[in-house]
Amino acid sequence: MHCDATCPIGIFDSGVGGLTVARAVMDRLPNERIVYFGDTARVPYGVKSPDTVARYAAQITRFLLAKNVKLLVVACNTMAAVALPAIASMSPVPVIEVISAGAKSALAVSKSRRIGIIATPSTVASRAYEKALELYGGPDVHAVSKACPLFVPLVEEGWLDHPATRMVAEEYLRPMLAEDLDTLILGCTHYPLLAPLLAQVVGPQVRLQDSATAMATRAAAVLAELNLARNDGPPRHIFHVTDMPLRFREIGERFLGRPMEDVRLEKM
Ligand code: DGL
Numbered sequence: 019m020h021c022d023a024t025c026p027i028g029i030f031d032s033g034v035g036g037l038t039v040a041r042a043v044m045d046r047l048p049n050e051r052i053v054y055f056g057d058t059a060r061v062p063y064g065v066k067s068p069d070t071v072a073r074y075a076a077q078i079t080r081f082l083l084a085k086n087v088k089l090l091v092v093a094c095n096t097m098a099a100v101a102l103p104a105i106a107s108m109s110p111v112p113v114i115e116v117i118s119a120g121a122k123s124a125l126a127v128s129k130s131r132r133i134g135i136i137a138t139p140s141t142v143a144s145r146a147y148e149k150a151l152e153l154y155g156g157p158d159v160h161a162v163s164k165a166c167p168l169f170v171p172l173v174e175e176g177w178l179d180h181p182a183t184r185m186v187a188e189e190y191l192r193p194m195l196a197e198d199l200d201t202l203i204l205g206c207t208h209y210p211l212l213a214p215l216l217a218q219v220v221g222p223q224v225r226l227q228d229s230a231t232a233m234a235t236r237a238a239a240v241l242a243e244l245n246l247a248r249n250d251g252p253p254r255h256i257f258h259v260t261d262m263p264l265r266f267r268e269i270g271e272r273f274l275g276r277p278m279e280d281v282r283l284e285k286m
Contacts, residue, residue: 064138
């Protein structure tokens with residue numbers, strides 16, 4: 019396998035949510051071609067066992083490597099939390115993922131070092147964010163996490179500013195607010211779309227931090243280091259999904275903030 023600057027970046031997720039990361043990468047690296055994989059037939063991953071998620075992640079990694087990608091971007095927090103060793107062990111190209119990016123950017127903005135994490139049940143159970151915060155921030159970081167499984171379906175329904183979503187958010191976040199946090203990590207691909215509503219629920223003293231921009235910055239740095247940045251545009255992006263390509267396109271354009279021209283169905 020030989021990669022040069024013209025090869026695409028592979029971005030993958032359990033479904034549509036990783037498009038929040040794809041969007042940040044497109045904004046930061048407008049000349050790069052993206053091959054996106056969303057496992058829409060098997061989403062959600064956030065309530066599945068680590069073994070199952072690791073098996074699915076290995077299949078997707080194989081698929082993207084066969085597309086000759088020069089960089090793998092694990093946009094899905096759940097896969098990054100429970101399947102990173104499996105992905106990294108298969109990949110001859112660099113792998114970057116959302117959890118260390120999110121933890122580092124939270125540490126960069128938190129003054130009190132009292133940091134909350136909201137994520138899927140699998141990500142929370144893995145304690146991956148707590149471990150990353152301790153690794154990069156030391157043992158005095160106070161981390162509190164909360165699984166918010168209802169947020170993913172609410173976002174997919176488009177209920178970004180709906181009274182039901184607000185009620186759910188208040189229910190999930192009320193106990194965390196008592197912890198006197200100054201930063202809240204949005205540890206799931208879907209949550210950045212809820213940022214305006216969550217900001218109202220947590221109030222101005224808590225800063226919301228998502229990983230998408232940090233991932234795009236990291237992708238740019240890795241490509242520059244390896245001399246693999248593509249300089250001529252415009253790029254053509256391809257989106258592979260395992261089910262319901264029309265629904266993916268409809269919801270996905272909301273996540274991506276631009277039209278998706280090439281959506282393909284892949285049987286796995
Ligand atoms: N992509 C997943 C994540 O970031 C959310 C959706 C799912 O549960 O598959 O954790």
